[in-house]
Amino acid sequence: xxxxxxxxxxxxxxxxxxxxxxxxxxxxxxxxxxxxxxxxxxxxxxxxxxxxxxxxxxxxxxxxxxxxxxxxxxxxxxxxxxxxxxxxxxxxxxxxxxxxxxxxxxxxxxxxxxxxxxxxxxxxxxxxxxxxxxxxxxxxxxxxxxxxxxxxxxxxxxxxxxxxxxxxxxxxxxxxxxxxxxxxxxxxxxxxxxxxxxxxxxxxxxxxxxxxxxxxxxxxxxxxxxxxxxxxxxxxxxxxxxxxxxxxxxxxxxxxxxxxxxxxxxxxxxxxxxxxxxxxxxxxxxxxxxxxxxxxxxxxxxxxxxxxxxxxxxxxxxxxxxxxxxxxxxxxxxxxxxxxxxxxxxxxxxxxxxxxxxxxxxxxxxxxxxxxxxxxxxxxxxxxxxxxxxxxxxxxxxxxxxxxxxxxxxxxxxxxxxxxxxxxxxxxxxxxxxxxxxxxxxxxxxxxxxxxxxxxxxxxxxxxxxxxxxxxxxxxxxxxxxxxxxxxxxxxxxxxxxxxxxxxxxxxxxxxxxxxxxxxxxxxxxxxxxxxxxxxxxxxxxxxxxxxxxxxxxxxxxxxxxxxxxxxxxxxxxxxxxxxxxxxxxxxxxxxxxxxxxxxxxxxxxxxxxxxxxxxxxxxxxxxxxxxxxxxxxxxxxxxxxxxxxxxxxxxxxxxxxxxxxxxxxxxxx
Ligand code: IVH
Numbered sequence: 260x261x262x263x264x265x266x267x268x269x270x271x272x273x274x275x276x277x278x279x280x281x282x283x284x285x286x287x288x289x290x291x292x293x294x295x296x297x298x299x300x301x302x303x304x305x306x307x308x309x310x311x312x313x314x315x316x317x318x319x320x321x322x323x324x325x326x327x328x329x330x331x332x333x334x335x336x337x338x339x340x341x342x343x344x345x346x347x348x349x350x351x352x353x354x355x356x357x358x359x360x361x362x363x364x365x366x367x368x369x370x371x372x373x374x375x376x377x378x379x380x381x382x383x384x385x386x387x388x389x390x391x392x393x394x395x396x397x398x399x400x401x402x403x404x405x406x407x408x409x410x411x412x413x414x415x416x417x418x419x420x421x422x423x424x425x426x427x428x429x430x431x432x433x434x435x436x437x438x439x440x441x442x443x444x445x446x447x448x449x450x451x452x453x454x455x456x457x458x459x460x461x462x463x464x465x466x467x468x469x470x471x472x473x474x475x476x477x478x479x480x481x482x483x484x485x486x487x488x489x490x491x492x493x494x495x496x497x498x499x500x501x502x503x504x505x506x507x508x509x510x511x512x513x514x515x516x517x518x519x520x521x522x523x524x525x526x527x528x529x530x531x532x533x534x535x536x537x538x539x540x541x542x543x544x545x546x547x548x549x550x551x552x553x554x555x556x557x558x559x560x561x562x563x564x565x566x567x568x569x570x571x572x573x574x575x576x577x578x579x580x581x582x583x584x585x586x587x588x589x590x591x592x593x594x595x596x597x598x599x600x601x602x603x604x605x606x607x608x609x610x611x612x613x614x615x616x617x618x619x620x621x622x623x624x625x626x627x628x629x630x631x632x633x634x635x636x637x638x639x640x641x642x643x644x645x646x647x648x649x650x651x652x653x654x655x656x657x658x659x660x661x662x663x664x665x666x667x668x669x670x671x672x673x674x675x676x677x678x679x680x681x682x683x684x685x686x687x688x689x690x691x692x693x694x695x696x697x698x699x700x701x702x703x704x705x706x707x708x709x710x711x712x713x714x715x716x717x718x719x720x721x722x723x724x725x726x727x728x729x730x731x732x733x734x735x736x737x738x739x740x741x742x743x744x745x746x747x748x749x750x751x752x753x754x755x756x757x758x759x760x761x762x763x764x765x766x767x768x769x770x771x772x773x774x775x776x777x778x779x780x781x782x783x784x785x786x787x788x789x790x791x792x793x794x795x796x797x798x799x800x801x802x803x804x805x806x807x808x809x810x811x812x813x814x815x816x817x818x819x820x821x822x823x824x825x826x827x828x829x830x831x832x833x834x835x836x837x838x839x840x841x842x843x844x845x846x847x848x849x850x851x852x853x854x855x856x857x858x859x860x861x862x863x864x865x866x867x868x869x870x871x872x873x874x875x876x877x878x879x880x881x882x883x884x885x886x887x888x889x890x891x892x893x894x895x896x897x898x899x900x901x902x903x904x905x906x907x908x909x910x911x912x913x914x915x916x917x918x919x920x921x922x923x924x925x926x927x928x929x
Contacts, residue, residue, distance in 0.1 A: 379436025854883030
């Protein structure tokens with residue numbers, strides 16, 4: 260059979276499979292017998308095995324008939340299940356520590372709880388009065404699925420606790436995984452052990468879960484009724500006493516040198532372990548420091564995952580294409596001869612930017628080494644110049660945008676006094692087609708409006724069909740027309756309409772993020788929204804261009820202010836915001852909770868002793884207070900540290916703002 264026929268055959272089978280999967284798993288209403296379904300599945304797996312080029316992220320060998328079922332009940336995690344930031348080398352670790360010291364504003368002594376990062380999937384177990392009452396998957400970190408019965412089939416998970424000193428109400432978290440020797444037995448069905456564990460856990464029928472032996476290692480807690488632990492290592496010991504398994508390679512170390520030494524050792528022995536480990540997790544052992552450090556929007560400040568080195572392979576560059584991103588960045592991507600790297604077929608590798616191509620002198624036709632680590636996009640490590648054919652030419656990076664033909668520029672960075680490595684299209688609005696499409700993809704993405712059913716591919720399709728040209732078009736789609744398109748039907752259109760309607764209620768913070776202003780990510784959007792009274796206030800600032808109001812609030816500097824100005828200098832962009840405001844129901848920011856500092860505003864001047872500005876601000880916010888960046892009638896307290904600005908104190912005095920020391924602030928907080 261020729262390749263195109265194989266692909267055609269494969270696609271038809273996948274289509275059938277998806278249809279029957281849906282009927283079986285989501286609707287619990289199969290129209291073919293189980294054995295017919297299994298046969299179809301096996302045929303697809305055989306095709307993927309014989310023709311590995313068929314394998315992609317979405318392939319059956321990654322999800323197999325164990326496609327997550329939508330029949331599970333949803334569960335909102337009491338404490339979000341966040342992910343970890345990654346470190347790949349010593350510099351990353353030093354940077355991690357530096358950020359901690361900056362946040363704490365001193366260098367307290369602490370140790371690290373070092374734990375192997377088992378490559379499985381995390382689960383949360385809630386025990387009440389010593390009994391397992393809820394078992395939940397991580398889901399998207401905020402909302403998981405109730406899979407209690409499936410988790411109960413795992414022998415490592417205690418169903419009842421007999422120990423005396425077990426908290427009345429506690430949520431224990433850990434990793435569910437499959438051992439290598441068990442995985443080998445079913446490796447024809449799953450791409451890797453992680454998928455095997457995930458697939459098995461989310462079976463509709465717990466009996467199916469029970470067929471694949473899974474394991475559980477505990478490593479942390481979510482909520483806890485009596486919180487009397489001082490250290491992570493004490494908590495790990497308690498877990499053991501209560502009857503949970505913890506990893507035998509957990510260790511307590513003191514500094515980065517020791518971490519690196521252990522990492523090097525572990526990297527060598529990891530292949531001898533009977534489970535997959537993809538790195539080491541380092542957590543600050545002292546829980547009091549963990550509490551002070553808290554979290555950024557998606558990861559704790561007090562922990563990091565130090566990954567093991569990646570898999571790599573050699574292949575040939577067939578072409579170099581230029582992608583245009585949402586912020587106009589021109590990213591060169593190497594289209595390479597497909598190659599299997601650690602179980603995943605790679606056919607694209609990023610070349611990062613123009614400077615990278617020049618530095619490595621990467622050319623079309625070159626044999627290159629490509630690396631892939633975890634979920635990170637594969638990238639070119641080096642060119643094998645000994646294999647370079649004669650007459651190849653240096654790659655000419657375009658100086659005009661390949662999408663809209665505008666001029667491209669490399670910006671000069673005033674801080675580093677260097678030109679950017681990235682070349683950008685100078686268009687900031689929607690006149691550049693590629694930028695516009697990327698902006699719309701950003702607008703609907705998970706962290707923005709989160710419109711399910713309107714994925715990136717659909718946006719591209721709708722753009723092509725002229726259905727969407729700007730974000731607000733999403734809210735006046737012609738559903739009757741869409742229902743007649745290939746691949747669409749009444750049900751899918753109803754679902755799309757529902758999720759679009761649902762997305763109309765959005766927080767101001769998400770809305771600001773969703774507009775896609777360069778340098779205004781989730782954190783900055785949060786800071787901006789917290790310093791606004793309501794959406795009208797935001798529109799007024801856009802109208803009057805008084806973005807300086809945000810200057811010097813944590814994280815907002817000249818770069819962000821210039822970016823806001825630049826973005827809104829484009830009328831198309833400001834019109835989008837005005838029109839979206841009349842379509843969406845934008846929720847006013849932060850209805851503050853009833854903390855001890857509710858309705859009180861603070862500002863700092865001078866160096867505070869033993870606490871960074873960032874921590875002081877987060878402390879005030881934790882107690883429902885607000886921090887301001889200038890002295891005004893709205894300010895209640897000016898908190899002074901060492902060498903305060905005289906002008907601020909004088910201003911505060913003249914309008915009767917209370918001036919207090921850090922000590923007095925601490926008193927207010929008890
Ligand atoms: S702590 C907020 N400890 O890594 C703290 N996670 O990238 C995050 N993981 O979803 C959890 N071993 O699935 C923690 N000893 C360990 C871990 C571990 C594996 C996984 C877990 C989590 C992911 C975060």
